[in-house]
Amino acid sequence: MKSLILSILTLIVSVAPVAAFATSSRQSDIATEKIAETAELNVGRGSVELIAAPQRSAHFVIFSITGQAVKSANVDAGERVSIDLPAGYYIVKCADWSRRILIK
Numbered sequence: 868m869k870s871l872i873l874s875i876l877t878l879i880v881s882v883a884p885v886a887a888f889a890t891s892s893r894q895s896d897i898a899t900e901k902i903a904e905t906a907e908l909n910v911g912r913g914s915v916e917l918i919a920a921p922q923r924s925a926h927f928v929i930f931s932i933t934g935q936a937v938k939s940a941n942v943d944a945g946e947r948v949s950i951d952l953p954a955g956y957y958i959v960k961c962a963d964w965s966r967r968i969l970i971k
Contacts, residue, residue, distance in 0.1 A: 905919075905920050905923070905925065905961065905962075905963045905964070906918060906919055906920055906925050906927075906942075906961055906963075906964075908959060908966055908968070910968050910969070910970065912970075912971055913951055913952065913953075913954070913970060913971075914949050914950060914951045914952060914970070915929070915949075915950050915952060915957070915959065915968060915970065916947055916948070916949045916950075917940060917942055917947070917948045917949075917950065917959070918942070918946070918947045918948075919942040919943060919944050919945060919946055919947075920944065920945070921944060921945040922944060923944050924941065924942060924943045924944045924946075925941075925942050925961050925962065926939070926940070926941050926942075926961070926962065927939065927940050927941075927942065927948075927959060927960065927961050928959075928960045929950065929952070929957050929958070929959050929960075930957060930958040930959075930960065931955070931957060932955065932956040932957065932958070937952070937957065938950050938952070952970045953970070954970050954971055955969075955970055956968070956969055956970075957969075957970060
């Protein structure tokens with residue numbers, strides 16, 4: 868099962884370039900990554916918080932590891948949207964970037 872998941876991850880990474888990972892660096896299992904001054908991505912237990920930059924709104928799409936669009940959200944400039952997700956790997960895409968995340 869692990870090798871199947873790793874194969875799928877490798878395939879997705881080669882098809883859709885991912886520049887960085889949102890990973891947890893604290894015991895609280897929350898990670899924050901500032902991405903090119905366009906958005907912030909906060910990953911917590913069971914949810915992801917999408918934050919648009921103060922000067923422009925953003926459209927986010929969250930894909931499952933199999934490539935299916937799971938959720939999408941329009942976030943107004945300077946606003947936050949929290950999306951609850953089941954545990955697993957996801958790809959979050961915005962107009963300027965895409966990131967692979969792990970929801971625990």
